[in-house]
Amino acid sequence: GNGDGDPSVPATPGRAQVFAAVVDTFLEKLVTAGSYQRFANCYRCFYKLQPEMTRSIYDQFVSQLQTSIKEEIQEVKEEGNLEVLFNSLDKIVEEAKDHKEPAWRPSGIPEEDVRSAMVPYLLKHRSYLQKVLKEKEEENRKVAESVLAGRDRIAELQQLIQARKLAWQ
Amino acid sequence: MSVNPMAYEAQFFGFTPQTCMLRVYIAFQDYLFEMMLVVESVILKKLDGFPGCKISPCQIRKSTEKFLLFMKEHFDKLFSKMEEVLLQLVLNVPENVLLPEDKVHEQYPYTKEQFQALQDEIQQLQQQYRAEASAGQALQAELEEQKAVRAELEKILQWFDGLDNICREHGTSNFKESFAFLTQNSKKLQDVLKDVEKKSKKIKKHDQLL
Numbered sequence: 001g002n003g004d005g006d007p008s009v010p011a012t013p014g015r016a017q018v019f020a021a022v023v024d025t026f027l028e029k030l031v032t033a034g035s036y037q038r039f040a041n042c043y044r045c046f047y048k049l050q051p052e053m054t055r056s057i058y059d060q061f062v063s064q065l066q067t068s069i070k071e072e073i074q075e076v077k078e079e080g081n082l083e084v085l086f087n088s089l090d091k092i093v094e095e096a097k098d099h100k101e102p103a104w105r106p107s108g109i110p111e112e113d114v115r116s117a118m119v120p121y122l123l124k125h126r127s128y129l130q131k132v133l134k135e136k137e138e139e140n141r142k143v144a145e146s147v148l149a150g151r152d153r154i155a156e157l158q159q160l161i162q163a164r165k166l167a168w169q
Numbered sequence: 170m171s172v173n174p175m176a177y178e179a180q181f182f183g184f185t186p187q188t189c190m191l192r193v194y195i196a197f198q199d200y201l202f203e204m205m206l207v208v209e210s211v212i213l214k215k216l217d218g219f220p221g222c223k224i225s226p227c228q229i230r231k232s233t234e235k236f237l238l239f240m241k242e243h244f245d246k247l248f249s250k251m252e253e254v255l256l257q258l259v260l261n262v263p264e265n266v267l268l269p270e271d272k273v274h275e276q277y278p279y280t281k282e283q284f285q286a287l288q289d290e291i292q293q294l295q296q297q298y299r300a301e302a303s304a305g306q307a308l309q310a311e312l313e314e315q316k317a318v319r320a321e322l323e324k325i326l327q328w329f330d331g332l333d334n335i336c337r338e339h340g341t342s343n344f345k346e347s348f349a350f351l352t353q354n355s356k357k358l359q360d361v362l363k364d365v366e367k368k369s370k371k372i373k374k375h376d377q378l379l
Contacts, residue, residue, distance in 0.1 A: 133298045
C-alpha cells in the first residue's frame with residue numbers, strides 16, 4: 001500500500017496509477033487472447049514439425065511485443081511530462097471536490113474572457129485612485145485653512161500699519 | 170452524439186487527449202504488424218534448415234494472416250476499452266473543476282455592463298484627482314504670495330517700531346510733539362533772523378546818515 005499516506009483514509013488511485021494499471025490490463029488481455037494455443041493452432045504445420053521452436057518463437061514474440069508497447073508508453077509519458085501533470089491534476093481535482101457546480105469554461109470569445117482577467121488590475125487601480133484622491137483632498141483642506149489664516153494676518157498687518165501712519169500725521 | 174473536442178483538457182495537457190490516443194494506437198498497431206513479420210521471417214528461415222519438409226511459404230503466410238487477423242480484432246476491442254477509460258478517468262478535467270490559471274473568471278464574473286461601469290468609475294476618479302491637484306497648486310501659489318506680502322508688511326511695521334524705540338532711547342518722550350515744537354521753533358528763529366536783518370539794515374542806514 002501507500003507507505004506515507006494517511007492509513008485511515010483509503011487512497012483513491014491517482015491518474016498515474018490508473019494509467020499504468022489500464023495499460024497493464026490491456027497488455028495482459030491481449031497476450032491472453034493471443035495465447036500459445038491460438039498461435040500454435042494457426043501455425044499448425046510448423047508446430048507439428050518443430051514444437052519447441054514454435055514455443056520459443058512465440059515467447060519471443062510476446063516478450064518483444066510487450067517491451068515495445070511499454071517503451072512507447074514510457075516515451076509518451078516523458079514527452080508529455082505526464083507523471084507531473086497527472087499528479088498536479090489529481091491535486092487540483094481534490095481541491096475542487098466541494099465545488100459542486102460546473103466550473104467556468106472558456107467561452108471561445110477572447111474579448112469576453114479577457115474582461116475577467118483585467119478586473120483585478122482595474123480594482124487595484126480604482127482603490128489606489130480612491131486613496132490618493134482622499135489624501136489630496138485632505139492635503140488641500142489643510143492648505144486652504146493656512147491660506148485663510150494668512151489672509152486674516154495680512155489684513156491685520158495692514159490695519160496696524162494704517163494706525164501707525166495716522167499717529168505720525 | 171456530438172464529439173467532445175476536449176479543449177479544456179488540451180489547455181491543461183498541451184495536447185488533445187484524442188490525438189494522444191490515436192498516436193498510441195498507431196504505434197501499437199505498427200509494433201504488432203512488425204512482430205508478426207519478424208515471426209514469419211524467423212519461421213521461414215527455420216524452414217530453410219529443413220529442406221525435406223512440405224511446408225510452403227504460402228502456407229506460412231496464410232498462418233500469419235490468420236493469427237494477425239485474430240490479434241487485430243482483439244487488439245482493437247481492447248484498445249477501444251482502454252481509450253474509453255483513459256479519456257474518462259485520466260486524460261480529463263472534470264466538469265466541476267476549474268484550472269488554477271482560470272481562477273479570475275470565477276472570482277470576477279463581470280458582465281460587459283459591469284466592466285464598463287468600473288472603467289467609467291476609474292475615469293471619473295482620475296478627473297477628480299486632476300481637479301484636486303490643480304486646486305492644490307493654486308492654493309500653494311497663493312500661500313507663497315502671502316509669504317512675500319507678509320514679509321514686506323512686517324518690515325514696514327518693524328520700521329515704525331524702530332522709530333518709536335529711537336525716540337524713547339533719546340529721552341524725547343513724545344517725538345511727535347518735539348518734532349512739531351521744533352518746526353514751530355525754527356519758524357520763530359526764522360522770524361527773529363528776519364527782524365535782526367531788518368534792524369541791522371536800519372542801523373547801517375542810520376550810520377551812513379550820521
